[in-house]
Amino acid sequence: MPEKLNPMKRVLLLTTIFISVMILAACKKKQPPVNPEVPVNLYKVTAKPVLYYDQYPSTTAALSQVTLLPQVQGAVTGIFFTEGSHVKKGQKLYEIDRRIYQDSYDAAVANRKVTEGTLTQAQQDADRYEYLNKYNAVAKQLYDHAVITLQNARSQVKSADQAVKTAKTNLSYAVVYAPFDGTIGFSQVKLGNVVTANSTVLNTISTDNPMAVDFVINEKQLPRFEKLQQNKHQDTDSLFTILLSDNSLYPVNGKIAVIDRAVNSQTGTITIRLVFNNPQGLLRVGMSCVVRVHNQEAGPQLLVPGKAVVEQMGEYFVYTAQDSLMNNPKAGADSAKNKIKKLVAVQKKVQVGQTIGANMIIKSGLNKGERIVVDGVQLLHDGSQITTANKVGPSAGGKGGR
Structure with a gap:
């Protein structure tokens, strides 16, 4: 004989059966219809001149x-401009302590005068010995030494001239001017x-x-x-x-x-x-x-609302609205009216151009007069059934309707 269940086990068994029945009933609830019509707004593509x-x-x-x-x-002794201002070419900007460079220049000038005096003396001696040498009135060695001394004096004058130029250049560098x-x-x-x-x-x-x-x-x-x-x-x-x-x-x-x-x-x-x-x-x-x-492109451009364009992995698409014949579920199988006209969203790849405010230029992929979806795009896939019933025209100027 089967074992008799005690009251506690009986309650547990009944509860389990009840829950199973409820779950089964929930699973048998009516599922939502497949591919319901998605409410959308449509925009008719037109071409017009665009400035962008x-x-x-x-x-x-x-x-x-x-x-x-x-x-x-050296030390900066003068600043002669206003910071952030416009300056002219050759305008004095900075001065660096020029006293040491002035002294060097004065010394170089004085040294040049000394070498010039030495050159004058050497020239006179050389002229005198040259005259005496013509008449063999002076030793040949003394004449040769006079000529060499004259050449050295001339070289010393050239060296002194270069020293003056260097000192003058350094003195000029003590003042910084605007190059342009x-x-x-x-x-x-x-x-x-x-x-x-x-x-x-x-x-x-x-x-x-x-x-x-x-x-x-x-x-x-x-x-x-x-x-x-x-x-x-x-x-x-x-x-x-x-x-x-x-x-x-x-x-x-x-x-x-x-x-x-x-x-x-x-x-x-x-x-x-x-x-x-x-x-x-x-x-x-x-x-x-x-x-x-x-923009220098001549002729009208196709301009559509930017919200109608969908980007997927670097490519751009729009959904066009096209009429399609479908089976009528309300008509019998042998009825002559078993086909009805439905509005379907068809995905099309496009090439986009410049974005102008809320709109976007379409370079290729669309033709003038086609209708595109501007509202409800997020709910669509290629082949979705759409409807414009009870919808208000989009802000871009398109009108709902088939």
Whole structure:
């Protein structure tokens, strides 16, 4: 005979059976329909003229820049400029204690006078001995010594002349002048500082008008910029402009000055240098800005809302709305009306161009007049059934509807 269950085991068994029945009932609940229609908004692709700029991060640079180093040693005795100001070529900037160099110059001049006197005396002696030598009235040795003394005196004068030039040069180096027109920076030395020749940095001066703007492009774009450089007379206004760091537009247009000599083999890029006049000094060396290159493509462009474009692993896609015939689940198998027209999302690969605000230019992959999905893109895959029922037109201007 089977063993009789005690009350506790009986309760446990009933509870287990109850839970199993509930789980089974939950599994048999009606599943949601497969491939429901996704509500979307559509936009009809149109072509229209578009004004836009290709933009490149850039940095301002000086066409010429030099670090000022002293050519002589000594204490700084004078500073004759305002830091950060514009200076003119030849303007006096620094003075280094010139007393020792003045003394050296005076001594060199005095020594030259002595050698000139010695030369005069040697010339007179040589002339006298030469006259006497004609009549054999003087020893041959004395005449030879007089000629040699004259030659030595002439060499001493030349040496003294060079010493005077050197002393004069060192004296001139005691004053540092601006090598060209430009903006001078903060002084790296103060009054009384002792500087070392060709070592101590005094300051840096850079040209400020015109100003260079450097930016980097991909080597694939190089032919375009070479054509722009060769075409000296551009028909398009504002071909090269820059946006400053506060997003304001610099009021002067630029032009291509230099294309770097070589492409960087590691990055596949090359540097372009533009030149902008800077009459008001708004541009300073090292500023970050954005170069804008005016679009010169003629004809209308396909412009679509940017939210309609999906990026997948570096490629871009849109979903177009297309009508498709599908089986009608409400019609019988033998009914003549077993096919109905449904709206289906079809994924298409596109090549994108410049982004303009909330919109994006499509270079290829789409045709004028096609309808694309602009809202509800995240819920779609290729072949999804879509509907525009009870939807409001997107903000980009498209209208819902089939």
